[in-house]
Amino acid sequence: MCDRKYAILGTGALGGFYGAKLQQAGLDVHFLVNSDYEHVSKSGLFVESKDGDFTLAQVKAYNHVEQMPQCDVVIVALKTTQNHLLAKLLPPVVKDHGVVLVLQNGLGVEEDIAQIVTNVQIIGGLCFLCANKVGAGHICHLDYGKITLGEYHHEYQRHAMTEKMEQIADDFASAGVPIELAADLLLARWQKLVWNIPYNGLSVILNARTDQLMADGSTRRLIEQLMNEVAIGAKTSGRIIADSFIQTMLNYTLKMKPYRTSMKIDYDQRRPLEIEAIFGNPLKKAQAAGINLPQISCMYHQLQFLQQRNTQITSP
Amino acid sequence: MCDRKYAILGTGALGGFYGAKLQQAGLDVHFLVNSDYEHVSKSGLFVESKDGDFTLAQVKAYNHVEQMPQCDVVIVALKTTQNHLLAKLLPPVVKDHGVVLVLQNGLGVEEDIAQIVTNVQIIGGLCFLCANKVGAGHICHLDYGKITLGEYHHEYQRHAMTEKMEQIADDFASAGVPIELAADLLLARWQKLVWNIPYNGLSVILNARTDQLMADGSTRRLIEQLMNEVAIGAKTSGRIIADSFIQTMLNYTLKMKPYRTSMKIDYDQRRPLEIEAIFGNPLKKAQAAGINLPQISCMYHQLQFLQQRNTQITSP
Numbered sequence: 001m002c003d004r005k006y007a008i009l010g011t012g013a014l015g016g017f018y019g020a021k022l023q024q025a026g027l028d029v030h031f032l033v034n035s036d037y038e039h040v041s042k043s044g045l046f047v048e049s050k051d052g053d054f055t056l057a058q059v060k061a062y063n064h065v066e067q068m069p070q071c072d073v074v075i076v077a078l079k080t081t082q083n084h085l086l087a088k089l090l091p092p093v094v095k096d097h098g099v100v101l102v103l104q105n106g107l108g109v110e111e112d113i114a115q116i117v118t119n120v121q122i123i124g125g126l127c128f129l130c131a132n133k134v135g136a137g138h139i140c141h142l143d144y145g146k147i148t149l150g151e152y153h154h155e156y157q158r159h160a161m162t163e164k165m166e167q168i169a170d171d172f173a174s175a176g177v178p179i180e181l182a183a184d185l186l187l188a189r190w191q192k193l194v195w196n197i198p199y200n201g202l203s204v205i206l207n208a209r210t211d212q213l214m215a216d217g218s219t220r221r222l223i224e225q226l227m228n229e230v231a232i233g234a235k236t237s238g239r240i241i242a243d244s245f246i247q248t249m250l251n252y253t254l255k256m257k258p259y260r261t262s263m264k265i266d267y268d269q270r271r272p273l274e275i276e277a278i279f280g281n282p283l284k285k286a287q288a289a290g291i292n293l294p295q296i297s298c299m300y301h302q303l304q305f306l307q308q309r310n311t312q313i314t315s316p
Numbered sequence: 317m318c319d320r321k322y323a324i325l326g327t328g329a330l331g332g333f334y335g336a337k338l339q340q341a342g343l344d345v346h347f348l349v350n351s352d353y354e355h356v357s358k359s360g361l362f363v364e365s366k367d368g369d370f371t372l373a374q375v376k377a378y379n380h381v382e383q384m385p386q387c388d389v390v391i392v393a394l395k396t397t398q399n400h401l402l403a404k405l406l407p408p409v410v411k412d413h414g415v416v417l418v419l420q421n422g423l424g425v426e427e428d429i430a431q432i433v434t435n436v437q438i439i440g441g442l443c444f445l446c447a448n449k450v451g452a453g454h455i456c457h458l459d460y461g462k463i464t465l466g467e468y469h470h471e472y473q474r475h476a477m478t479e480k481m482e483q484i485a486d487d488f489a490s491a492g493v494p495i496e497l498a499a500d501l502l503l504a505r506w507q508k509l510v511w512n513i514p515y516n517g518l519s520v521i522l523n524a525r526t527d528q529l530m531a532d533g534s535t536r537r538l539i540e541q542l543m544n545e546v547a548i549g550a551k552t553s554g555r556i557i558a559d560s561f562i563q564t565m566l567n568y569t570l571k572m573k574p575y576r577t578s579m580k581i582d583y584d585q586r587r588p589l590e591i592e593a594i595f596g597n598p599l600k601k602a603q604a605a606g607i608n609l610p611q612i613s614c615m616y617h618q619l620q621f622l623q624q625r626n627t628q629i630t631s632p
Contacts, residue, residue: 205521206621218620225613294610297541304534305522 004171007071007093008032009086011040011061013131014103015077016139018147018177020045020056025175030060030068032089037063039136048134049141051176070095073168076102079266080109080277090117099164103127103147105196106277107189107285110152121164122152124185126192132265143257146178148192150185156237158184190234191241194249196278198226200263201299204273204306211258214250222295224250229293233282236289273307275300320487323387323409324348325402327356327377329447330419331393332455334463334493336361336372341491346376346384348405353379355452364450365457367492386411389484392418395582396425396593406433415480419443419463421512422593423505423601426468437480438468440501442508448581459573462494464508466501472553474500506550507557510565512594514542516579517615520589520622527574530566538611540566545609549598552605589623591616 004027008019011033023029033040041061047054062068065088074094076086083104094100096119102109103125110122130143149169153159161181169179182188202213202223213219227249231241266273279300286293320343324335327349339345349356357377363370378384381404390410392402399420410416412435418425419441426438446459465485469475477497485495498504518529518539529535543565547557582589595616602609 202618206618208621208625212625213621216621216624218617218624222614222617225610225617229610294541294545295614298538298611298614301534301538301541302518302522305524305529305532308532308534309524309528 003028004073004167005030005069005071005095006171007068007074009065009074009076009089009093010034010078010082011036011045012077012079013133013139014127014129015075016045016133016137017047017129017131017141017145018075018077018103018127018172018175020047020054020059020139021175021177022171023056023059024054025171027171027175028060030062030071032065032068032093033061033063036136037061043137046138047141048139050143051141051145065089065092068093071098073099073101073171076100076104076109076113078104079272080104080106080274081272083109083112083277086113087116094120097121099123099168101125101149101168102152104277105192105274106281107193108281109277110156110185114152114154121162123149123165123168124152124189125149126182126188130259146180147172148180148182148188150182150188152185156186184239186237187234187239187241190230190237190239190282191245193233193278193282194227194230194241194246195253196263197230197282197296197299198223199253199259200261200274200278201226201303203261203264204267205299205302207264209258209260209264210253210256214254220250226295226299229295230282232291233286233293233296236286236291267306267310270310272311273303275303275307279303319344320389320483321346321385321387321411322487323384323390325381325390325392325405325409326350326394326398327352327361328393328395329449329455330443330445331391332361332449332453333363333365333445333447333457333461334391334393334419334443334488334491336363336370336375336455337491337493338487339372339375340370341487343487343491344376346378346387348381348384348409349377349379352452353377359453362454363457364455366459367457367461381405381408384409387414389415389417389487392416392420392425392429394420395588396420396422396590397588399425399428399593402429403432410436413437415439415484417441417465417484418468420593421508421590422597423509424597425593426472426501430468430470437478439465439481439484440468440505441465442498442504446575462496463488464496464498464504466498466504468501472502500555502553503550503555503557506546506553506555506598507561509549509594509598510543510546510557510562511569512579513546513598513612513615514539515569515575516577516590516594517542517612517619519577519580520583521615521618523580525574525576525580526569526572530570536566542611542615545611546598548607549602549609549612552602552607583622583626586626588627589619591619591623595619 008015126148227246442464543562
């Protein structure tokens with residue numbers, strides 16, 4: 001189809017799913033694989049999907065970034081809790097004038113990456129994907145899959161769209177991944193936090209699914225209060241989130257199937273939680289503008305306590 | 317010693333303990349007993365105490381308030397979750413010109429009682445007591461026991477101390493209960509909330525003891541933020557809680573033995589939680605003055621969700 005080389009940094013549920021879709025569409029994809037390296041390099045990837053299962057018997061798998069070719073598009077598909085690795089992982093694999101595509105939640109990642117690699121285009125992608133890794137090289141795609149793409153420019157300034165982003169959007173579209181182009185990446189990131197902050201946080205703190213949180217009047221009200229606080233945070237970045245957007249998110253979640261959030265899944269599996277990206281960085285952004293977000297701060301501290309205890313206890 | 321008749325409404329850990337101490341000191345005490353009535357009327361009360369165990373082989377126990385004599389001092393020792401019963405319980409048992417002594421946490425109870433019984437003196441008491449009921453008529457007194465007494469006057473106006481309060485203080489002192497007299501009941505109630513709101517709330521939400529909450533930097537910070545919010549609430553009632561008071565509470569808790577709060581004990585035993593008295597009423601008081609207490613509100617909604625689920629699940 002084209003000669004763009006893709007690198008996937010982090011072949012978990014998300015990186016494995018989108019990487020497999022791109023390869024299936026004929027693109028040249030190189031996977032950095034951690035724990036599943038042996039299995040994936042021998043047996044490839046298996047995607048069990050609501051849109052139809054498929055197997056990639058052969059994938060280009062690597063367990064060291066130095067062995068990978070330099071790629072046109074490097075997809076950061078790690079959890080943000082692994083982002084301290086990016087300073088080592090990114091420079092060897094991204095081509096000069098290449099693209100780093102950050103498929104992560106939360107705020108602030110693009111700014112950090114701009115410190116690590118220069119002379120590249122950074123694009124942020126917000127994934128609305130419900131997928132789990134259920135075994136070595138085995139990904140289960142439950143629902144959704146859309147990516148909202150937005151370009152990063154210095155300090156999240158708004159900027160006309162570049163050709164590179166359109167190319168990447170075309171590649172994903174050819175792989176059957178629905179793409180939405182956001183003119184304003186930072187607004188898109190804050191908008192995603194409108195959902196992630198209340199549901200990810202409360203699902204862990206209260207040990208609850210989305211439907212349970214919505215069925216209870218108290219948490220239903222708290223969720224709306226939290227969403228309003230996210231909007232206050234967005235305003236400190238000069239981004240406006242309308243009340244109608246909040247109402248849409250609430251209605252959307254009411255209609256969703258009962259859902260265990262990704263943070264809850266991480267918690268249940270005793271993995272580190274993306275607390276800093278989703279809670280800490282928005283709090284810092286707002287604080288830098290002199291604004292407190294007290295309810296988000298409350299949950300931030302509660303989550304830190306729970307994570308600390310969760311990772312201390314060793315499984316029997 | 318004297319002919320003052322005391323009634324104890326609610327012979328749980330707190331009512332049973334203080335009632336037994338008063339009877340042991342020679343006062344005439346009448347106990348309203350609910351679930352333990354059969355046992356207590358036959359075998360009395362047994363108090364296992366760090367200050368020395370004692371048994372009262374005979375106590376005046378009642379299971380209907382109408383059978384009780386009218387008393388000079390009626391001690392409300394129910395959980396606040398039972399306060400809807402007071403409109404029925406109080407009028408038959410309190411003498412004209414008698415005293416209602418409210419040994420409960422939270423805000424707003426005296427105002428409600430003033431609607432139920434007139435021509436009485438209402439006194440609020442804040443108990444620093446660590447006691448559990450471990451069996452029928454069997455109370456285990458673990459630590460502390462001091463009561464801070466303050467008189468209630470219309471809308472919590474400050475008022476010179478009355479003779480009645482001094483008499484009651486003397487009765488308790490004669491029973492070996494340390495008494496502190498507060499000139500300002502409403503201030504004393506807000507001060508107690510400085511401790512109760514963070515520790516009771518977080519102990520339930522995070523399933524933790526006081527020492528665990530203090531050992532973790534995140535919850536330690538959140539506790540201080542919550543205490544500051546209580547001080548903001550107090551200010552809406554015209555009461556000033558100094559930062560030094562907050563620091564004293566933090567240091568005091570650091571030095572305490574690891575402690576499971578009373579709300580956590582209620583939660584673990586699937587009893588209703590005192591959410592309205594401790595969280596809801598302070599929030600309402602502040603809101604009436606146009607002030608939000610967002611972190612307390614966050615915990616209020618979280619606790620309502622947890623309580624709802626906790627009491628829905630029937631024990632196997």
